[in-house]
Amino acid sequence: MNKTELIEHISEQADISKAAAGRSLDALVGAVKKALKKGDDVTLVGFGTFHTAKRAARTGRNPRTGEPIKIKAAKVPKFRPGKDLKDAVN
Secondary structure, X not given: OOHHXXXXXXXXXXXXXXXXXXXXXXXXXXXXXXXXXXXXXXEEOOOEEEEEEEEOOEEEEOOOOOOEEEEOOEEEEEEEEOHHHHHHHO
C-alpha cells in the first residue's frame, strides 16, 4: 500500500474528503517526525511505538575500491509493533 492508497482508505473509513485525509496523514507523519527529533517516543496503544536508537560510529568499506571509510555515529528511527498489530498479522 502506498501513500495514495492509504489516503483513499482513510477517506473511505472516516467518511471525509481525500484532501482532508491527506492533510491528516501529513499531520500525523509530521508530529511523529517532530517528536522523534526531540528524542521523545510516540506510542499508539495497540499499534506500536516509534522511538530513536543510537548507532555507533564504525568503519565500513567502499564497495568499488575496497578502501576503509569512517561512518559517523547517528540517531536512527525505529518502530516496535504492539501486541494487537502482531496478533493481526499472524
